[in-house]
Amino acid sequence: MWFDNFVALSQKPSFLASLNNTVVLVVVTGVLKLLIGLGLALLVNREFKGRGIVRSMLMLPWAMPAFVAFLVWRLLYQPIGGGLSLALDAIGFDFGVIDWLGQRSTAMPSVILASVWRGFPFWFISILAALQTIPNDLYEAARIDGANRWQQFWAVTFPGIRAAVIVTALLSSIWTANSFENVWLLTQGGPSDATMVFPVLAFFGMQTQRIGEAAAVSVATLPALIVLVLLATTFMQRGDEK
Numbered sequence: 001m002w003f004d005n006f007v008a009l010s011q012k013p014s015f016l017a018s019l020n021n022t023v024v025l026v027v028v029t030g031v032l033k034l035l036i037g038l039g040l041a042l043l044v045n046r047e048f049k050g051r052g053i054v055r056s057m058l059m060l061p062w063a064m065p066a067f068v069a070f071l072v073w074r075l076l077y078q079p080i081g082g083g084l085s086l087a088l089d090a091i092g093f094d095f096g097v098i099d100w101l102g103q104r105s106t107a108m109p110s111v112i113l114a115s116v117w118r119g120f121p122f123w124f125i126s127i128l129a130a131l132q133t134i135p136n137d138l139y140e141a142a143r144i145d146g147a148n149r150w151q152q153f154w155a156v157t158f159p160g161i162r163a164a165v166i167v168t169a170l171l172s173s174i175w176t177a178n179s180f181e182n183v184w185l186l187t188q189g190g191p192s193d194a195t196m197v198f199p200v201l202a203f204f205g206m207q208t209q210r211i212g213e214a215a216a217v218s219v220a221t222l223p224a225l226i227v228l229v230l231l232a233t234t235f236m237q238r239g240d241e242k
Helices: 002-010 013-044 051-058 066-076 083-090 104-131 136-144 149-177 181-186 198-207 211-220 222-241
Strands: none
Touching: 002 013, 002 211, 013 051, 013 104, 013 149, 013 198, 013 211, 051 104, 066 083, 066 104, 066 181, 104 149, 104 181, 136 149, 149 222, 181 198, 198 211, 211 222
């Protein structure tokens, strides 16, 4: 029966590892991309010389093909002669030879760092677009009322970008949960399932002709994605009511 595939899958350590790793990857990268994207959007939203060039440069990670981007990161993570190790040595941090992608303690943080670099421009441009729709009159009124910058952010800026943040978080979470290149090109789910996620686990099932289990892995992601959509819809409706 088709349900047997889910039972067999739930008893596999690799499935439980992929479940945990997928949640960690989605949550941690989402939070980091939000903080970086929001911070950069707030900075670039101000008038300064060369703002157009800065905007274009910040979009380069998103414009670069994912395949090329993560291959570059794989080179940066090389334990000997890699860009990251050379940079740390240059600024005085001599940690010796570190196999960034080959040990459990650094494999997932390495994948997260590369994924955040690749994905933060989407958050940046989405939030920046929302910021530019907020009328300056609202900030003027807030300043007249004596609001400081922090109070202006929560009273004016955050309500103005709320919908954009929710939609961006939803799309980014779905894309991250379904992302394949970032893990496959860097670690292929290793070492010892330390970076195993649902798409890579499903790919291994296809490679070994376990079609039922591979399909079960893909279907197992649907409940979480449905919950995300419902949460996003609920938050947006509450924002509209306010």
